[in-house]
Amino acid sequence: MTQMPQISRRFFIASVTAMSGGMAVGFNLPGLGGSAEAATHPAEVNAWVVIRPDDTVVIRVARSEMGQGITTSLPMLVAEELGCEWGKVRTEFPTADENLRRKRAWGEMSTGGSRSVRTSQEFLRKAGAAAREMLIAAAAAQWQVPVTECQAANSGVTHQPSGRTLRFGEVAEAAAKLAPPAEPKLKDPKDWTLIGTPQKRLDTADKVTGKPVFGIDVRVPNMLYAAIVQCPVFGGTVKSCDESQVRGSKGVRQVVALPGAVAVVADSWWQAKKAADALPVTWDEGQNGEVSSASIAELLRGGLAAPEAAVVRKNGDIDAALATAAKRIEADYGAPFLSHATMEPQNCAAHVTPEKVEIWVPTQSGEAALAAAAAAAEVPAEKVTVHKTMLGGGFGRRGAVQDYVKQAVLIAKAVGQPVKLLWTREEDIRHDFYRPAAMARFTAGLDASGMPVAWRVRVTGPSILANLFPQRLTNGVDASFANGFTEEMAYDVPNYEVSYAMRATHVPVGFWRSVNHSQNGFFRECFIDEMAHVAGQDPYQYRRKLLSKDPVRLAVLDAAAGKAGWHQPAPQGVSRGIALVEAYGSLCAQVVEASVGDRGQLKVHRVAAAIDTGHVVNPAILQSQVESAIVYGLTAALYGAITIENGRVSQGNFDNYEMLRLGDMPVVETVLVPSGGFWGGGGEPGVPPLAPALCNAIFAATGKRIRSLPLKGQDLKRA
Amino acid sequence: MARLTVNGQTQEVDVDPDTPLLWVLRDTLGLCGTKYGCGIAQCGACTVHVDGTATRSCSVPVSVVEGSQITTIEGLSVEGGLHPVQKAWIAHDVPQCGYCQSGMIMAVVALLKENPQPSDADIDAAITNICRCGTYARVRTAIHTAAQA
Numbered sequence: 001m002t003q004m005p006q007i008s009r010r011f012f013i014a015s016v017t018a019m020s021g022g023m024a025v026g027f028n029l030p031g032l033g034g035s036a037e038a039a040t041h042p043a044e045v046n047a048w049v050v051i052r053p054d055d056t057v058v059i060r061v062a063r064s065e066m067g068q069g070i071t072t073s074l075p076m077l078v079a080e081e082l083g084c085e086w087g088k089v090r091t092e093f094p095t096a097d098e099n100l101r102r103k104r105a106w107g108e109m110s111t112g113g114s115r116s117v118r119t120s121q122e123f124l125r126k127a128g129a130a131a132r133e134m135l136i137a138a139a140a141a142q143w144q145v146p147v148t149e150c151q152a153a154n155s156g157v158t159h160q161p162s163g164r165t166l167r168f169g170e171v172a173e174a175a176a177k178l179a180p181p182a183e184p185k186l187k188d189p190k191d192w193t194l195i196g197t198p199q200k201r202l203d204t205a206d207k208v209t210g211k212p213v214f215g216i217d218v219r220v221p222n223m224l225y226a227a228i229v230q231c232p233v234f235g236g237t238v239k240s241c242d243e244s245q246v247r248g249s250k251g252v253r254q255v256v257a258l259p260g261a262v263a264v265v266a267d268s269w270w271q272a273k274k275a276a277d278a279l280p281v282t283w284d285e286g287q288n289g290e291v292s293s294a295s296i297a298e299l300l301r302g303g304l305a306a307p308e309a310a311v312v313r314k315n316g317d318i319d320a321a322l323a324t325a326a327k328r329i330e331a332d333y334g335a336p337f338l339s340h341a342t343m344e345p346q347n348c349a350a351h352v353t354p355e356k357v358e359i360w361v362p363t364q365s366g367e368a369a370l371a372a373a374a375a376a377a378e379v380p381a382e383k384v385t386v387h388k389t390m391l392g393g394g395f396g397r398r399g400a401v402q403d404y405v406k407q408a409v410l411i412a413k414a415v416g417q418p419v420k421l422l423w424t425r426e427e428d429i430r431h432d433f434y435r436p437a438a439m440a441r442f443t444a445g446l447d448a449s450g451m452p453v454a455w456r457v458r459v460t461g462p463s464i465l466a467n468l469f470p471q472r473l474t475n476g477v478d479a480s481f482a483n484g485f486t487e488e489m490a491y492d493v494p495n496y497e498v499s500y501a502m503r504a505t506h507v508p509v510g511f512w513r514s515v516n517h518s519q520n521g522f523f524r525e526c527f528i529d530e531m532a533h534v535a536g537q538d539p540y541q542y543r544r545k546l547l548s549k550d551p552v553r554l555a556v557l558d559a560a561a562g563k564a565g566w567h568q569p570a571p572q573g574v575s576r577g578i579a580l581v582e583a584y585g586s587l588c589a590q591v592v593e594a595s596v597g598d599r600g601q602l603k604v605h606r607v608a609a610a611i612d613t614g615h616v617v618n619p620a621i622l623q624s625q626v627e628s629a630i631v632y633g634l635t636a637a638l639y640g641a642i643t644i645e646n647g648r649v650s651q652g653n654f655d656n657y658e659m660l661r662l663g664d665m666p667v668v669e670t671v672l673v674p675s676g677g678f679w680g681g682g683g684e685p686g687v688p689p690l691a692p693a694l695c696n697a698i699f700a701a702t703g704k705r706i707r708s709l710p711l712k713g714q715d716l717k718r719a
Numbered sequence: 720m721a722r723l724t725v726n727g728q729t730q731e732v733d734v735d736p737d738t739p740l741l742w743v744l745r746d747t748l749g750l751c752g753t754k755y756g757c758g759i760a761q762c763g764a765c766t767v768h769v770d771g772t773a774t775r776s777c778s779v780p781v782s783v784v785e786g787s788q789i790t791t792i793e794g795l796s797v798e799g800g801l802h803p804v805q806k807a808w809i810a811h812d813v814p815q816c817g818y819c820q821s822g823m824i825m826a827v828v829a830l831l832k833e834n835p836q837p838s839d840a841d842i843d844a845a846i847t848n849i850c851r852c853g854t855y856a857r858v859r860t861a862i863h864t865a866a867q868a
Binding site: 200203210214270343391394627630653662 | 853
């Protein structure tokens with residue numbers, strides 16, 4: 001049992017501020033050390049900035065581009081301080097092996113947790129500022145004038161008294177030879193001219209012509225293709241495989257046995273896939289061949305009632321407060337496993353020779369891919385080269401786990417020439433690391449005015465950290481399973497307790513866009529609506545009361561309600577629901593307008609969203625990310641469910657694991673309400689509020705309280 | 720041997736006749752702008768034009784399209800310039816990850832050829848491609864922009 005101290009509702013903003021302040025002290029910022037020795041280009045001013053003689057500025061991007069726009073937003077942070085013309089910026093992705101050779105000059109390269117901007121903004125701005133100061137110093141030295149008389153702007157350095165100018169490209173090589181400043185001076189946010197402006201994405205032109213090379217597009221000379229079949233029951237192994245059935249099939253080169261899987265290597269992927277389909281494999285399904293969604297639900301219901309659980313947040317005396325409450329509400333909620341379903345199925349190309357291992361892979365973490373390749377090939381990390389390609393979506397599937405890298409390396413090692421492994425869509429959906437199935441049990445006591453005096457929360461389900469990173473558990477507890485109920489639960493409830501009963505299943509779980517916030521946001525914000533209903537109060541005004549001492553959250557809630565026109569009646573036949581979630585250092589509120597027809601047909605008309613990420617680098621991209629998150633959340637709320645029968649996943653493709661399509665797309669109106677002073681994430685915070693706002697709208701329309709997802713298959717007819 | 724005309728060029732390809740057009744384009748001809756997403760004509764990432772009609776190439780055996788005019792995203796540009804749909808896509812910064820966008824654009828070009836001024840309902844009915852990044856709102860706006868061009 002662990003117990004966390006009471007956390008004030010100001011915890012989040014305060015902690016973010018403290019962290020960003022703390023990073024400047026005693027933290028070796030990536031890319032700002034003396035770079036000249038390790039530089040790969042004579043005009044590499046530092047690890048992040050190369051300036052060519054024609055003034056082109058190449059800005060290195062360490063994170064992976066998977067649609068979230070970091071190819072544009074991260075260079076904006078550098079360019080703002082550098083003082084270059086934005087139109088002269090080009091980008092380049094350093095590789096994980098270069099990072100290793102240069103003693104992690106680019107810091108952490110993994111891309112997830114909506115971290116790209118918030119955890120690298122400081123060193124990227126400092127890299128730009130340091131480069132600017134070095135360019136100024138180089139120009140001043142050439143003119144033999146004091147640096148204080150020089151300024152940099154629009155890709156040039158000007159000597160103010162004489163009006164002389166030198167272009168960046170003319171002084172870059174000299175600047176690169178100078179020692180970097182110890183503490184480059186950053187602009188005051190009020191002086192920003194690029195950060196905070198809507199800039200077009202730098203990768204659009206390529207993406208409309210089919211040019212970008214995704215992992216699936218990699219072509220290496222002499223390359224073969226591999227298809228794979230994996231044991232349908234997680235954790236099972238290959239008992240036997242009758243290779244003779246496919247040997248001699250046109251194009252088929254080799255059958256490779258892998259842990260829990262068999263791969264077929266052929267001259268083309270289609271030949272490999274056909275042979276893999278035809279290959280008779282007998283599996284040893286292990287102990288889990290009987291597990292079903294029903295048995296998992298039973299396990300989780302046990303978790304709801306279990307006397308033993310880890311208390312992860314506690315304030316006040318909940319039993320005393322419940323005993324004297326005027327009203328008591330109880331409810332159980334549930335959410336299913338979900339697959340990421342990136343548009344690009346998992347894949348990796350590999351070439352293993354005695355001298356080195358080379359991989360080409362769409363990965364959210366080049367460093368994790370490098371480690372996986374080295375481990376699979378049993379070689380030191382220095383022998384691995386990672387070519388990171390574009391990613392056809394990531395959403396958490398391509399980060400912590402690099403299972404396809406391991407497989408590709410093992411296959412390539414067995415074959416002795418380059419091989420590109422590509423999973424079918426079916427393999428992709430059936431062998432994911434799923435958003436955990438979860439349940440929650442709530443007991444709340446309201447006072448005579450309807451406000452909560454006590455709230456007991458029990459959550460249960462499989463822990464991602466226990467599955468992937470057991471070393472990150474604290475005394476065996478994964479408090480992150482209760483994300484959204486611990487420090488991010490800002491509502492004013494004097495007596496409050498949250499506990500987590502961990503329940504493991506054989507279904508692998510992993511990080512799915514917004515992770516545990518995705519289910520907990522649904523549970524929490526629907527139950528707040530239940531409280532408001534019992535209290536006989538408007539759900540928006542009820543939340544306002546619960547946040548009365550919290551202007552930052554109120555502003556976001558008010559902005560969404562204002563955009564939706566909450567103060568005016570909804571159009572005829574349309575109902576509204578609202579939700580507010582804090583995740584990844586940002587706040588996002590959404591109002592959903594939906595209608596339910598006589599036969600229970602649901603139509604989602606409009607979503608009004610407000611988001612506060614503190615500072616905003618590129619408002620146009622943030623807006624896209626909120627739209628994207630809403631689609632991701634709405635797809636899951638309407639259709640998303642991975643179910644288990646006989647130990648295996650029942651779904652396999654988009655015919656039974658459905659996706660939102662254009663015809664179902666509601667109007668989305670997003671307002672950005674950046675309050676400044678902190679840097680929050682942009683990719684994920686928009687996902688969790690959608691499901692509860694939608695289900696609260698359905699309740700408003702029908703009186704039916706939705707306590708489990710997805711909505712598909714549920715009877716929504718008016719109660 | 721199958722004889723194909725792709726982006727105006729006639730080529731002979733040595734593949735099994737049941738090989739889907741998608742894999743001939745990608746792996747045999749090296750035209751990788753057309754993507755694999757599902758293999759069962761659900762997602763539209765593999766959309767190309769066969770004699771001007773939007774076609775999900777993952778589910779069409781190459782033997783069926785012998786003698787047809789096939790256009791892929793690589794062959795969409797008009798006289799070296801971008802197609803109006805591509806220009807509209809750039810104007811609205813439609814793509815996010817970009818993976819589904821070749822198929823999306825090919826589907827939209829075919830729609831506008833048949834129906835130069837589509838209504839929102841026409842667009843809903845015709846454009847059923849899946850985009851996991853959720854670019855749908857911008858896709859719709861860009862279609863209307865392209866229709867004005």
